[in-house]
Amino acid sequence: MKIHQYDAVVVGAGGAGLMAALYATKTGASVAVVSKLYPTRSHTGTAQGGIGAALGNLEEDSPLWHAYDTVKGGDYLTDQNAAKVLADEAIDAVIELEHMGLPFDRTDDGRISQRRFGGHTSNFGEKPVRRACHAADRTGHMILQTLYQQCIKHNVMFFDEYHVVDVIKNQGAVCGVVALELGTGEMHIFHSKATLFATGGWGRVWSVTSNAHSLTGDGAAAIYRRGIPLQDLEFFQFHPTGIYKMGILITEGVRGEGGVLINGRGERFMEKYAPSIKDLASRDVVSRAIFLEVQKGNGIKGKDYVYLDVTPETVNRYLAEAGETRRIDGEYIEKKLPDILDFCRTYLGVDPVKEPMPIQPTAHYAMGGIPTNVDAEVVIDENWTVLPGLYAAGEVACVSVHGANRLGTNSLVDLIVFGRRGGKHMGEYAKQTDFVPLPPNPAAEIEAEMKRIRESTGKTRPGVLRQSMQQTMMENVSVFRHESGMKDALDVVRELKERYRNDITIDDKGYKFNTDLLEAWELGCLLDLAEATTISAMTRTESRGGHSRDDYKQRDDANWLVHTLVTANDAAGPYGSTTIEPEINLKKKVDLSLSEHDERFKPKERVY
Amino acid sequence: MDVTFRIRRFNPEIPGKNKPYWQEFHLTDVEETDRVLELMHRIKWEQDGTLTLRRACAHGVCGSDAMRINGVNRLACKVLARDVGNRIQVEPLIGLPVLKDLVVDMEPFFANYRAVMPYFINDSPVPADGRERRQSQEDREKFDDTTKCILCAACTTSCPSYWANGQYVGPAAIVQAHRFIFDSRDEGAQERLEVLGEPNGVWRCRTIYNCTPACPRGIQVTRAIGEVKLAIRSGSPEGIIEESVGPVASSNS
Numbered sequence: 001m002k003i004h005q006y007d008a009v010v011v012g013a014g015g016a017g018l019m020a021a022l023y024a025t026k027t028g029a030s031v032a033v034v035s036k037l038y039p040t041r042s043h044t045g046t047a048q049g050g051i052g053a054a055l056g057n058l059e060e061d062s063p064l065w066h067a068y069d070t071v072k073g074g075d076y077l078t079d080q081n082a083a084k085v086l087a088d089e090a091i092d093a094v095i096e097l098e099h100m101g102l103p104f105d106r107t108d109d110g111r112i113s114q115r116r117f118g119g120h121t122s123n124f125g126e127k128p129v130r131r132a133c134h135a136a137d138r139t140g141h142m143i144l145q146t147l148y149q150q151c152i153k154h155n156v157m158f159f160d161e162y163h164v165v166d167v168i169k170n171q172g173a174v175c176g177v178v179a180l181e182l183g184t185g186e187m188h189i190f191h192s193k194a195t196l197f198a199t200g201g202w203g204r205v206w207s208v209t210s211n212a213h214s215l216t217g218d219g220a221a222a223i224y225r226r227g228i229p230l231q232d233l234e235f236f237q238f239h240p241t242g243i244y245k246m247g248i249l250i251t252e253g254v255r256g257e258g259g260v261l262i263n264g265r266g267e268r269f270m271e272k273y274a275p276s277i278k279d280l281a282s283r284d285v286v287s288r289a290i291f292l293e294v295q296k297g298n299g300i301k302g303k304d305y306v307y308l309d310v311t312p313e314t315v316n317r318y319l320a321e322a323g324e325t326r327r328i329d330g331e332y333i334e335k336k337l338p339d340i341l342d343f344c345r346t347y348l349g350v351d352p353v354k355e356p357m358p359i360q361p362t363a364h365y366a367m368g369g370i371p372t373n374v375d376a377e378v379v380i381d382e383n384w385t386v387l388p389g390l391y392a393a394g395e396v397a398c399v400s401v402h403g404a405n406r407l408g409t410n411s412l413v414d415l416i417v418f419g420r421r422g423g424k425h426m427g428e429y430a431k432q433t434d435f436v437p438l439p440p441n442p443a444a445e446i447e448a449e450m451k452r453i454r455e456s457t458g459k460t461r462p463g464v465l466r467q468s469m470q471q472t473m474m475e476n477v478s479v480f481r482h483e484s485g486m487k488d489a490l491d492v493v494r495e496l497k498e499r500y501r502n503d504i505t506i507d508d509k510g511y512k513f514n515t516d517l518l519e520a521w522e523l524g525c526l527l528d529l530a531e532a533t534t535i536s537a538m539t540r541t542e543s544r545g546g547h548s549r550d551d552y553k554q555r556d557d558a559n560w561l562v563h564t565l566v567t568a569n570d571a572a573g574p575y576g577s578t579t580i581e582p583e584i585n586l587k588k589k590v591d592l593s594l595s596e597h598d599e600r601f602k603p604k605e606r607v608y
Numbered sequence: 609m610d611v612t613f614r615i616r617r618f619n620p621e622i623p624g625k626n627k628p629y630w631q632e633f634h635l636t637d638v639e640e641t642d643r644v645l646e647l648m649h650r651i652k653w654e655q656d657g658t659l660t661l662r663r664a665c666a667h668g669v670c671g672s673d674a675m676r677i678n679g680v681n682r683l684a685c686k687v688l689a690r691d692v693g694n695r696i697q698v699e700p701l702i703g704l705p706v707l708k709d710l711v712v713d714m715e716p717f718f719a720n721y722r723a724v725m726p727y728f729i730n731d732s733p734v735p736a737d738g739r740e741r742r743q744s745q746e747d748r749e750k751f752d753d754t755t756k757c758i759l760c761a762a763c764t765t766s767c768p769s770y771w772a773n774g775q776y777v778g779p780a781a782i783v784q785a786h787r788f789i790f791d792s793r794d795e796g797a798q799e800r801l802e803v804l805g806e807p808n809g810v811w812r813c814r815t816i817y818n819c820t821p822a823c824p825r826g827i828q829v830t831r832a833i834g835e836v837k838l839a840i841r842s843g844s845p846e847g848i849i850e851e852s853v854g855p856v857a858s859s860n861s
Contacts, residue, residue, distance in 0.1 A: 038714065040759050041662075041670040098740040101728025101794065103748060103755050103787075110742030135755070141669065142755065149727035183707065212664040248667045342826075343667060346686055347641070463653030507657030510621040513708040516657035 001187045006032040007430035009192040011164045013039035016394025017198035018147035019419030021156050027427025036163040039148045043212045047140025049253030050132025052409035053090035057111045058130045063087040073119040073282050074403020075545035076603035079591035082399040085374050093416040094133050102146040104135050116256040119282040119407040128280050132409045137251050137337045167222050168442045174390035175436040178443045185511025187443045193433050194426035196391035205530045206363035207470035210249035219396050221525035229565040231398040232368030234537035235546045238479050240286035242362025244305045252408040255279045259310035263298040274608035281608035284405040284546045287361040291479045307356035369398040376422025382588035393422040404545020453520050458503035462520040465496045482550040490534045497527050536564045539584050557603050563588040611638045616699040640690035660709040671760030675710050681762040681822040701765035717761045720777045724785040729796030747792040750849045754787040754832050756825040763819035763829050769812045776812035779819040779829045786832040789845050797845050805840045
């Protein structure tokens with residue numbers, strides 16, 4: 001076993017991790033980035049449509065409007081101070097990316113081009129606004145590449161293909177992580193003053209997802225298993241437009257450019273559900289509308305999907321109907337949405353310039369995660385008590401800027417703004433602090449668990465359990481939920497956990513690049529998160545944002561303007577128990593600070 | 609349909625399997641629209657968990673799963689069963705050391721990438737208003753093609769010049785350099801042109817053209833290399849792109 005020592009360790013090398021690493025490096029701290037993937041494989045690279053910032057390059061915009069949209073989009077579960085930080089700093093963050101060389105598309109006068117996106121409006125919900133700064137439909141790719149390039153320029157130290165499997169606590173602080181080197185199977189200890197988790201989400205809990213195979217929530221699970229709470233897990237976003245059956249994301253930018261959703265009767269059904277901004281309503285609203293249309297038998301050919309239509313004839317017809325003078329043609333779509341066209345042509349044999357795309361909602365984004373304050377420090381209770389030495393940023397974190405439903409483009413803003421704040425804070429913190437000593441044998445438990453999996457002699461391949469979990473979560477804990485379905489899901493997940501402990505087998509007993517072992521490990525993480533998500537969802541007896549219950553249809557502000565904190569009961573030991581009996585804490589109030597002196601931020605009915 | 613896979617295997621830890629060998633797998637109930645990656649997952653998850661490959665996004669954006677499929681470098685997640693028929697041969701990329709099955713050592717590839725200074729260089733003060741550096745959409749489009757690179761290594765490992773000489777920076781590194789050399793905001797062109805003008809830079813390219821069809825992102829790799837060659841010859845990237853479109857493109861077709 002090797003022991004490394006760095007002032008700051010960043011786990012995960014997507015947008016948030018790389019931004020944090022850059023900023024921590026700039027403070028003079030020694031920094032290591034530890035990632036199970038090569039950095040450019042991270043999921044930030046798949047983000048398509050844009051990064052929101054009220055630059056006002058094409059029409060009037062203001063960060064306060066952006067903050068308002070974020071709070072409203074989050075169905076008032078958003079912490080308002082954090083939304084303000086997000087919207088204010090988005091402007092400077094996007095300009096900084098441009099200064100780092102990011103190749104944004106340009107306006108006629110050479111500034112960053114912006115497009116419309118779901119839920120982004122001017123003047124407190126009046127009409128859609130062009131706020132999404134974009135580089136074709138591969139904005140995330142450009143962000144990931146640009147940040148990785150900058151890290152190379154600034155000599156950031158990378159440990160690529162090192163899979164972090166545990167977080168090390170000692171003397172009331174976090175002092176590092178345990179990682180498995182994929183290439184050798186060797187364990188490494190990273191001893192640090194500050195550790196930032198930026199490990200992304202866990203869309204692989206569900207069967208239809210836009211998420212990479214790698215998004216198995218290892219970071220969140222490692223934190224959870226060490227008795228640190230996770231927040232608002234019941235809020236998981238289903239993006240309305242995933243490619244039918246495959247889940248591959250079709251950006252909201254398609255609708256931003258004028259694309260519309262059409263049901264089996266040929267109707268533009270969003271007119272019924274969101275009369276004012278129609279197809280550009282928040283994602284939760286659109287996903288529910290699609291589900292309801294399908295339920296009514298209005299899917300295409302009566303099946304469980306609808307069409308997303310961006311053919312010039314359709315788009316121009318609706319533009320004319322709306323009294324807009326703008327018209328589009330095939331060439332315009334080729335330029336603005338090249339990757340989308342490529343996906344549809346490759347995987348569906350459908351040419352979106354000529355035909356509509358078959359789509360269905362797809363598991364996309366965790367609004368919940370590791371609770372943090374606006375400096376990305378992890379907080380462990382309703383009093384915002386900081387756990388020294390631990391940070392989180394990006395999708396794995398819950399600041400919470402996204403509340404009950406994230407707006408499109410705000411994930412990229414989140415990465416940049418809070419990755420940057422976390423990196424700065426870690427660097428400063430490392431200057432003032434000494435290393436907390438490592439506890440004795442910090443990798444012992446993990447080594448025992450890896451040995452158990454490697455030598456397991458059960459009858460079930462992990463893939464079988466994974467499929468079963470994904471199926472039950474998709475059926476029972478997705479766009480619409482109710483008590484009995486969730487109870488079924490919980491029973492299934494717990495039975496799967498039992499089998500995971502006692503009845504699995506893997507083929508690969510080796511050490512070098514044992515992806516069989518790591519996939520089994522990842523399944524363990526997914527199962528813990530599926531269980532904690534279901535319990536959180538059963539606890540919240542209301543409907544809000546991405547959490548929609550058939551048995552509690554109304555939002556209930558009197559009782560539920562609180563965050564859900566779920567903590568694994570530590571006593572049983574994080575790896576020894578078959579079921580973690582999670583504890584729920586509902587005492588952490590939503591921050592409503594903007595509403596205290598601005599009526600417009602007070603929770604009210606959410607209409608688009 | 610039924611599909612037979614013939615996969616090049618290698619496991620350094622197991623006697624008898626620590627020299628490369630072929631292994632066949634059979635799959636039934638394969639849909640024409642199944643991705644090769646999905647089918648390889650079926651083999652791994654249903655038949656042989658030791659089969660080792662890299663993958664992440666599964667839709668052609670992250671660049672993890674480049675491999676040689678029926679003799680051509682492809683991303684396994686961007687090839688459908690109907691594209692390759694019912695006998696599918698899969699091998700690791702050529703030119704990088706094989707670590708296990710389809711996993712190759714990417715370090716030499718990334719070392720070449722780093723050698724071309726693949727990052728934005730501009731030490732001039734930012735605009736006084738604190739806002740973006742302006743760039744016309746026309747200038748932005750000059751390097752659009754090469755911004756698409758996902759560093760999957762499919763081009764570099766399809767290049768016979770690279771197979772013959774691993775010191776050659778290879779097409780991917782040149783594509784990355786091109787992205788900055790032709791960015792009107794960047795000030796590092798001269799340094800990059802110097803690096804690429806060295807013996808293991810662009811002149812190792814013999815315009816064999818394997819790289820362009822290998823690119824899963826549709827980048828005109830050979831054209832980009834040609835544009836860099838022209839910039840080295842003329843001493844600057846100025847005016848190259850407008851001039852080069854005709855001759856370089858036609859020499860490849």
